[in-house]
Amino acid sequence: MQPRNMSMSGVVDLAAVKAAQEAKAKAEQARAETARQGGGGAVSPADLVIDVDEAGFEQDVLQRSTEVPVVIDFWAEWCEPCKQLSPLLERLTVEYNGRILLAKIDVDANQMLMQQFGxxxxxxxxxVVAGQALPxxxxxxxxxxxRQTLDQLVQVGEQRFGLTGLSVDPEAEPGGGGAQAAPAEAVGPYDALLEAAVQALDSGDLAGAVQAYKNVLADDPxxxxxxLGLAQAELLQRVQGLDPQRVRQDAAEKPADAAAQxxxxxxxxxxxxxxxxxxRLIETVARTAGDDRxxxxxxxxxxxEVVGAEDPRVIAARRALARALF
Incomplete structure (x- = not known):
């Protein structure tokens, strides 16, 4: 089985992430162990802030986001508010000491990235967290x-994806060999487990498929x-037993009702x-607020996530969502 290419799909919801103290403690232990062993792959504080262009986006942002949440600062030389915000982001990134990485993108030189993010x-x-983007x-x-937003971002990375961040060594040379963290030890393979999940899905055992995918993700977040399989199985599980006529009637009668839509x-x-x-959901985002939104x-x-980030319909909808949110 070949996994899909890492992409900016399935944005993580910061507001909805619940506490998972055991996962957080595990992440902290991993960071401490890395430091105790001499900070293998440690980076300089200067390497926590990087300039990124379209050519290097996949390696510098998408791939690095499997190690650490990557914050992207879209800016331009002529933007006066950017001149106030960017230094603050840089200072906070260094202060967070490897729990985030800051990627600075000049929109004038990288119009395609600006368009892709809407x-x-x-x-x-x-x-971007584990290849998934969010505003x-x-x-x-x-x-x-x-600070509050960054705290939530770090929490998501640790609790949902097991991202322990980068080890930082104040004595490390900027741009040295430690700028790219040592590759993580390979986990898996999971072909047998994934095949079992597919078979459960095909046989209609949705609960079994959901559990099988969760078993893989518990070891390899x-x-x-x-x-992808979990998203598909959970979707099928949600619609199982629904009365389509009643659901559509409720949606037509209650256009601003989040649950109905x-x-x-x-x-x-x-x-x-x-x-x-x-x-339907983009229109509902525009109509609602707070927890419903x-x-x-x-x-x-x-x-x-179910459809796939490369699908043109997802790309168009993501841009429409960004307009609705902002």
Whole structure:
């Protein structure tokens, strides 16, 4: 089985992540053990802030995001607010001591990346975690707000993906051999487990498929095939037993009801009406606020994961979502 290419899909929901103290403690232990063993692969504080262009985006952002959450600062020389925000982000990145990496992208020199992220104005700040992208904020932001956002980002990386971050050595040479962390020890293979999950899915044993994929992800949180399979199995599990006529009637009568629109979007996607599912949830994001809006946004991003980031419908919907959010 060949996993899908790492891509900017399935944005992680920061607001919805719940506490998982054991996972966090495990991540902290891993960081401490790395430091105790001499900081193999340690980077200089100067290497925590990097300039990135389109040619290096896959290696410098997508690949590095499997080690550490990558914050992306979209800026331009002519942008006055950027001149205030960028130094603050750089200072905080160094202060977080390897728990985040800051990638600075000049939008004038990298128009394609700006378009891919659906950016309408700068400064704009995104993050990529385990190959998955999410918007953080756009425009000016205070230090307290930024700290809170970064704390949530670190929590997501640790608890959901097991990202322990980078080991930092103040004595390391900037740009030295430690700039690229040593590759993690290989885990798996999981072909047998993944095949069992597929068989359970094909036989209609949705609960078994969900558990099988979760078993893989418990040991290998970044496994892309297991993440995709889990998203598909959970979607089928959600629609099992629903009354389609009742669900669609509720959605038609309650256009601003988050739960009603989410259920209808699930049915849309299972029925092959991908654009209808995406459009329904994007419209609901624009109509709702607070927890309801977060719930709709999270479900939309989960459906992106099911369809796949390379699909043109996902690319278009992600841009529409960014416009609805900002």
């Amino acid at each position: 950016i309408q104005g700068i400064p704009a700040v995104f993050a 953080l904020f756009q425009g000016a932001a205070g230090e307290a707000q930024i 970044g496994n892309p095939e297991a993440a 989410i259920a209808a979007a699930d049915l849309d996607l299972v029925g092959g009406h991908v654009e209808d599912a995406f459009g 977060d719930a709709v946004r999270v479900r939309l991003l989960e459906l992106f």
